[in-house]
Amino acid sequence: xxxxxxxxxxxxxxxxxxxxxxxxxxxxxxxxxxxxxxxxxxxxxxxxxxxxxxxxxxxxxxxxxxxxxxxxxxxxxxxxxxxxxxxxxxxxxxxxxxxxxxxxxxxxxxxxxxxxxxxxxxxxxxxxxxxxxxxxxxxxxxxxxxxxxxxxxxxxx
Amino acid sequence: xxxxxxxxxxxxxxxxxxxxxxxxxxxxxxxxxxxxxxxxxxxxxxxxxxxxxxxxxxxxxxxxxxxxxxxxxxxxxxxxxxxxxxxxxxxxxxxxxxxxxxxxxxxxxxxxxxxxxxxxxxxxxxxxxxxxxxxxxxxxxxxxxxxxxxxxxxxxxxxxxxxxxxxxxxxxxxxxxxxxxxxxxxxxxxxxxxxxxxxxxxxxxxxxxxxxxxxxxxxxxxxxxxxxxxxxxxxxxxxxxxxxxxxxxxxxxxxxxxxxxxxxxxxxxxxxxxxxxxxxxxxxxxxxxxxxxxxxxxxxxxxxxxxxxxxxxxxxxxxxxxxxxxxxxxxxxxxxxxxxxxxxxxxxxxxxxxxxxxxxxxxxxxxxxxxxxxxxxxxxxxxxxxxxxxxxxxxxxxxxxxxxxxxxxxxxxxxxxxxxxxxxxxxxxxxxxxxxxxxxxxxxxxxxxxxxxxxxxxxxxxxxxxxxxxxxxxxxxxxxxxxxxxxxxxxxxxxxxxxxxxxxxxxxxxxxxxxxxxxxxxxxxxxxxxxxxxxxxxxxxxxxxxxxxxxxxxxxxxxxxxxxxxxxxxxxxxxxxxxxxxxxxxxxxxxxxxxxxxxxxxxxxxxxxxxxxxxxxxxxxxxxxxxxxxxxxxxxxxxxxxxxxxxxxxxxxxxxxxxxxxxxxxxxxxxxxxxx
Numbered sequence: 092x093x094x095x096x097x098x099x100x101x102x103x104x105x106x107x108x109x110x111x112x113x114x115x116x117x118x119x120x121x122x123x124x125x126x127x128x129x130x131x132x133x134x135x136x137x138x139x140x141x142x143x144x145x146x147x148x149x150x151x152x153x154x155x156x157x158x159x160x161x162x163x164x165x166x167x168x169x170x171x172x173x174x175x176x177x178x179x180x181x182x183x184x185x186x187x188x189x190x191x192x193x194x195x196x197x198x199x200x201x202x203x204x205x206x207x208x209x210x211x212x213x214x215x216x217x218x219x220x221x222x223x224x225x226x227x228x229x230x231x232x233x234x235x236x237x238x239x240x241x242x243x244x245x246x247x248x
Numbered sequence: 249x250x251x252x253x254x255x256x257x258x259x260x261x262x263x264x265x266x267x268x269x270x271x272x273x274x275x276x277x278x279x280x281x282x283x284x285x286x287x288x289x290x291x292x293x294x295x296x297x298x299x300x301x302x303x304x305x306x307x308x309x310x311x312x313x314x315x316x317x318x319x320x321x322x323x324x325x326x327x328x329x330x331x332x333x334x335x336x337x338x339x340x341x342x343x344x345x346x347x348x349x350x351x352x353x354x355x356x357x358x359x360x361x362x363x364x365x366x367x368x369x370x371x372x373x374x375x376x377x378x379x380x381x382x383x384x385x386x387x388x389x390x391x392x393x394x395x396x397x398x399x400x401x402x403x404x405x406x407x408x409x410x411x412x413x414x415x416x417x418x419x420x421x422x423x424x425x426x427x428x429x430x431x432x433x434x435x436x437x438x439x440x441x442x443x444x445x446x447x448x449x450x451x452x453x454x455x456x457x458x459x460x461x462x463x464x465x466x467x468x469x470x471x472x473x474x475x476x477x478x479x480x481x482x483x484x485x486x487x488x489x490x491x492x493x494x495x496x497x498x499x500x501x502x503x504x505x506x507x508x509x510x511x512x513x514x515x516x517x518x519x520x521x522x523x524x525x526x527x528x529x530x531x532x533x534x535x536x537x538x539x540x541x542x543x544x545x546x547x548x549x550x551x552x553x554x555x556x557x558x559x560x561x562x563x564x565x566x567x568x569x570x571x572x573x574x575x576x577x578x579x580x581x582x583x584x585x586x587x588x589x590x591x592x593x594x595x596x597x598x599x600x601x602x603x604x605x606x607x608x609x610x611x612x613x614x615x616x617x618x619x620x621x622x623x624x625x626x627x628x629x630x631x632x633x634x635x636x637x638x639x640x641x642x643x644x645x646x647x648x649x650x651x652x653x654x655x656x657x658x659x660x661x662x663x664x665x666x667x668x669x670x671x672x673x674x675x676x677x678x679x680x681x682x683x684x685x686x687x688x689x690x691x692x693x694x695x696x697x698x699x700x701x702x703x704x705x706x707x708x709x710x711x712x713x714x715x716x717x718x719x720x721x722x723x724x725x726x727x728x729x730x731x732x733x734x735x736x737x738x739x740x741x742x743x744x745x746x747x748x749x750x751x752x753x754x755x756x757x758x759x760x761x762x763x764x765x766x767x768x769x770x771x772x773x774x775x776x777x778x779x780x781x782x783x784x785x786x787x788x789x790x791x792x793x794x795x796x797x798x799x800x801x802x803x804x805x806x807x808x809x810x811x812x813x814x815x816x817x818x819x820x821x822x823x824x825x826x827x828x829x830x831x832x833x834x835x836x837x838x839x840x841x842x843x844x845x846x847x848x849x850x851x852x853x854x855x856x857x858x859x860x861x862x863x864x865x866x867x868x869x870x871x872x873x874x875x876x877x878x879x880x881x882x883x884x885x886x887x888x889x890x891x892x893x894x895x896x897x898x899x900x901x902x903x904x905x906x907x908x909x910x911x912x913x914x915x916x917x918x919x920x921x922x923x924x
Binding site for chain 2: 129
């Protein structure tokens with residue numbers, strides 16, 4: 092067991108766990124941040140996408156030892172940042188408005204992939220958006236409304 | 249250790265929750281023992297200590313070789329021999345489809361909590377709380393109160409969480425009763441794909457007679473479905489498959505024969521469309537081949553045969569209303585400029601082929617690497633349960649005005665992404681004349697809500713939604729009668745305070761004039777049908793035979809649209825599942841085991857694979873339902889796959905008879921074509 096320290100959604104976190112414990116389990120089980128979902132456990136579905144130092148990663152593939160001293164953003168962080176302004180994140184608003192979430196299990200990961208894309212200066216081009224979320228599987232929507240929602244935010248930003 | 253019957257209660261009592269010692273293991277993912285531990289490491293260690301002694305038995309993997317028949321249906325109408333005798337052209341075809349995994353992104357999971365009364369409370373991901381409830385009562389010998397089932401947020405279902413949740417709930421419960429503490433059972437993706445139900449593989453054989461002007465005069469269709477190792481829902485899946493096997497077309501002489509048999513794979517079960525996507529893929533591909541043989545447009549052959557008002561189906565059902573096959577067809581053909589695009593792709597193909605021969609082993613004859621194609625398909629989908637299903641089920645849904653003036657909708661209809669929680673309060677609020685957010689949707693907890701039946705068969709809005717509307721109307725009438733001259737929205741709060749709570753329980757009444765005879769298998773198979781058309785554009789890589797599905801125009805008649813955004817969402821999502829079924833989704837088997845039982849190897853479409861989908865909603869209301877709605881969930885699943893196959897033919901000149909239409913199959917078909 093080693094102690095690992097990092098920032099989660101702007102808040103310092105410290106856990107004492109085996110170094111190979113998955114970031115996904117640390118978030119969900121040790122820190123109680125269950126917004127991040129597990130869909131496959133092998134980096135295929137993207138349901139566990141979080142932002143690590145500005146990059147989208149699958150939290151199921153990241154051992155906690157690689158997170159030491161780094162900055163993690165999860166879906167809970169999206170709403171926290173927005174709550175200070177008394178609202179949801181613009182992406183969350185757009186997902187609601189466009190019907191981009193059906194069952195919702197892919198939504199946290201989809202939001203984080205989209206947030207990272209937009210934060211990196213991504214535009215409203217449909218092909219670019221599809222590329223940005225190609226690592227996030229959705230089985231409900233056919234992606235049409237997800238792409239529309241992200242494009243709407245890109246155009247506003 | 250099983251207090252009641254060792255049976256997962258459903259249609260037949262053939263599936264045990266645990267294979268008994270000395271019993272027959274019928275598929276590789278069957279449970280023989282249950283283990284629980286406080287943590288994963290201990291569990292892994294315990295598992296290593298178990299030794300299973302088995303003796304091999306001869307397995308059956310070919311459904312046509314199996315002598316154990318789960319169900320069989322025969323439908324006949326007219327005089328088949330006379331029909332073929334009067335035909336100008338007779339065409340035969342054999343079509344095959346394999347397993348398809350629902351692949352909800354959230355795996356199956358249950359938590360069982362032992363109660364102080366010796367009972368069990370289940371929390372989990374499921375479509376049908378009362379199916380789980382029934383299974384618990386039977387296997388654990390519990391009363392209706394001792395067994396309590398609560399649906400938690402459910403990350404997708406598509407039929408995959410119709411029946412299998414009963415199995416996991418029973419397993420978790422047995423462990424919880426034994427350990428006297430809560431037990432959580434969460435499948436990993438690999439376990440979920442390996443063990444849970446899939447879409448039934450099927451073999452469908454057609455022999456069709458047509459006149460020179462393209463009118464169907466005889467259809468002889470045989471359907472064989474692979475049920476897997478236990479019966480589960482197979483008879484009902486087969487029934488729907490057989491009833492839809494002719495497609496949405498009038499034909500005076502028809503024979504439909506279907507059987508489903510037992511094999512040694514995990515059981516196959518419900519998946520969006522429930523037997524119809526398999527048989528309608530065959531029916532549509534057969535019709536498209538007939539159009540080609542007659543040198544007729546695929547749109548024109550459909551125009552000449554699609555059911556019209558007052559036509560009769562093979563079971564003798566007269567289509568008295570809500571018949572929109574022609575309308576969805578014309579809208580799809582019009583919106584996609586089908587005939588014009590087809591002319592262009594036809595010209596392209598002619599230029600490409602030059603002399604008309606395609607060299608063996610490669611598709612490409614010139615400089616152009618990609619070929620475009622466009623394809624059309626049409627489908628019908630029976631609304632709600634098949635035959636007497638609803639009549640036997642006697643669903644109840646309730647609307648309640650509580651003593652503290654809240655309005656609640658009580659049903660067992662689950663939310664799994666399709667929008668129940670949104671549209672039920674919306675429909676009730678609209679009847680009561682109050683804002684939608686004044687109406688609450690009670691949790692799907694068997695201790696709280698009545699049994700409104702399973703959340704399946706696209707029946708939620710049509711059947712259960714209809715009951716909530718009727719209940720709301722009665723509630724409004726009662727409250728307004730007690731408060732003359734005051735509209736409900738002004739009266740209900742005071743009414744509740746003065747008169748206390750009012751609860752209306754609305755039980756299903758048979759739709760007027762609708763009757764089905766289960767013994768002769770004749771009559772009104774469904775109260776009404778939904779109608780769908782799809783036009784698909786593809787681009788085929790002539791070097792690799794990879795198919796890229798570019799655009800889909802999906803036109804769906806749902807009766808009445810309750811919530812346009814959610815309704816489009818159903819059409820778009822169902823269309824993409826059908827595109828996946830047509831192009832990439834395939835289960836490979838060895839000795840009855842799924843080889844690609846991981847997300848790394850079972851592929852579903854990503855945002856890059858997905859086509860642009862434009863949905864057009866058509867409304868041909870059904871008068872038997874109070875709102876006219878016929879359901880939408882399954883309809884789009886029936887139609888896109890045969891349209892993809894038709895588009896591949898338009899691009900390459902070959903017909904693919906087996907789904908998915910992989911590059912390997914397309915290349916093989918081209919080699920056969922060039923050899924011939």
